[in-house]
Amino acid sequence: MGDPKRPRKQYSTPIRPWDRARMEKESHLINHYGLRSKKEVWKTETILRDFRRKARRLMAASGDQAVKEAQQMIVKLQKLGLLEEGSTLVDVLNLDIENVLDRRLQSIVYDKGLARTPKQARQLVVHGHIMVGDRCVTIPSYLTSIEEEAKVDLHPSAPFEKIEREEETPITPEPVEVGEEE
Template structure:
């Protein structure tokens, strides 16, 4: 009986590809493999989900002054918005530098370089007369900040200040085309820039008046009726 059970277990293990392994050995090996998968998944997930990189020197005076200037000029919420753009810009520069090391007639440089340049021109970061990889290396954080929806709303005269533009966007008063956009960091393309306007449901765009304005109008109408009754 014992010999038969061992033989049947070994046959079953061979069927599943684990020949001559006991149940404890199988459990330990499966657990070890599961731990390896979890660790690898966490490493890959952390790398793919990274959106910004913290500066190595947190108390660098020149960088701190520059960041505070950008926050005030473009109405940013915090420094992470600057770091996020800086991280994206560093990846773009890295790709451009890698392509510049290749030959000018290399198929990869022609294909990936043209795709990168066309994308930057489409969002208005790069001018059409500077469609070369050398000009990509000269891009700055300010070039991307200029294409934010918050900046465009202020420059189009729809808001009184850069901070007012952020409030209008967050309160869903701004649309791009037919779509209402409530993200101040939304990157506006060149072909969408002329379609920025107030939302059709917004009081600024001819929609229903706000609660305070309706209340004041009702009180004013009630006061006028009382004056007519007194007369």
């Protein structure tokens, strides 16, 4: 039994810690979603792994209780925006980590244009500048439901305004002509 004063670890580390392909994928996810560390990737993978494990268990089970639990799980994932209407347990097994990372509050703030970068979105959330409805949420990994997504906005006392982001276009340097100097 663990120490009651210490919280349990919320993730499991990779089996092969030095797998190059996994490390590159994790680095890409950290940069793209503005995550703080690989620990956040592992926590998200654990959440996804739990969804899949429960779906496999429910697919193998039979009876009224299994059908009821399966329907409850599908409704929960639809409210979170991870599944479409009319999905089945097989669709739960097709979810990937990007689906879950897109539903984080940090990603929603960035997608709504409240921040210039994913890292700035994280900072706004952590510093209490983001409201979900009438609550101030300071957890960047908070999974935002479809209903709550429309209610995400800047705190009224936040010293920021909504940012109009332009489509990112690559900057090309102007050609320099090499010629005779006089």
